[in-house]
Amino acid sequence: MITKEAVRQACKSQRAALSIADCASWTSKLCQEILQLEQYEHAQSIMAYLAMPKEANLDDVIEHALQAGKRVYVPVCIDKTTMIAVRLHNLDDVVHGVLNIRVPKEPYEIIDPKDIDLILVPGSGFDRNGGRMGMGNGYYDRFLKELSPSNYIAVAWQVQIMDKPIPMERYDQRMPAIVTEQGVIHVN
Ligand SMILES: Nc1nc2c(c(=O)[nH]1)N(C=O)[C@@H](CNc1ccc(C(=O)N[C@@H](CCC(=O)O)C(=O)O)cc1)CN2
Numbered sequence: 522m523i524t525k526e527a528v529r530q531a532c533k534s535q536r537a538a539l540s541i542a543d544c545a546s547w548t549s550k551l552c553q554e555i556l557q558l559e560q561y562e563h564a565q566s567i568m569a570y571l572a573m574p575k576e577a578n579l580d581d582v583i584e585h586a587l588q589a590g591k592r593v594y595v596p597v598c599i600d601k602t603t604m605i606a607v608r609l610h611n612l613d614d615v616v617h618g619v620l621n622i623r624v625p626k627e628p629y630e631i632i633d634p635k636d637i638d639l640i641l642v643p644g645s646g647f648d649r650n651g652g653r654m655g656m657g658n659g660y661y662d663r664f665l666k667e668l669s670p671s672n673y674i675a676v677a678w679q680v681q682i683m684d685k686p687i688p689m690e691r692y693d694q695r696m697p698a699i700v701t702e703q704g705v706i707h708v709n
């Protein structure tokens with residue numbers, strides 16, 4: 522049997538092997554796909570994430586949302602298991618936090634996850650049934666646990682959609698849909 526960790530390493534190394542030029546070329550298409558989502562259009566508050574290199578980048582979506590007057594939140598990990606959503610007013614108001622991920626400057630304006638209209642969820646790999654492989658700390662699994670799937674959607678590059686099912690465990694949250702630069706994959 523292939524272990525979850527082996528699949529995680531495969532997903533992560535596959536993403537690391539992407540070229541920066543390819544990622545850059547997919548970014549504007551991805552942004553367009555997200556802006557077209559009905560849930561995005563209707564959302565007054567969104568939670569995005571500040572992408573790591575080669576991760577599906579949402580900076581243009583964040584910029585658009587801020588311009589459109591939506592409230593924007595991004596994740597901040599405060600310990601090994603807990604992630605909070607912190608308001609971002611400006612993409613320039615960030616510092617480099619743990620693992621070099623950008624985070625808003627303190628003091629943090631924290632929101633209750635239940636009060637976010639749309640959460641864009643990152644991952645290292647997904648399958649067509651909404652199976653998700655994250656970075657391995659279970660941050661999003663815990664964060665999404667009590668929320669309705671209508672309030673979140675996964676984001677990835679199309680090459681991160683695996684043909685084989687992602688091994689799912691008890692705590693793993695299935696994604697209702699995945700948006701990539703090639704469109705939306707709806708899960709039955
Ligand atoms: N852009 C972005 N922000 C995010 C996440 C994410 O997936 N993407 N997260 C989603 O949960 C949380 C951060 N979780 C992360 C967990 C591990 C690693 C990571 O790269 N770990 C290293 C090993 C640790 C180390 O270098 O010390 C690795 O996997 O090689 C990155 C993010 C919150 N913020």
Ligand SMILES: Nc1ncnc2c1ncn2[C@@H]1O[C@H](COP(=O)(O)OP(=O)(O)OP(=O)(O)O)[C@@H](O)[C@H]1O
Pocket residue numbers: 644653654655656657658659660661662663666692693
């Ligand atoms: N709701 C929860 N309560 C307790 N433990 C949890 C919960 N959700 C996940 N975990 C634990 O967290 C650990 C990491 O989970 P998993 O491998 O699914 O992370 P991931 O989804 O890949 O990571 P991330 O969400 O941080 O990107 C596992 O040991 C899992 O059992």
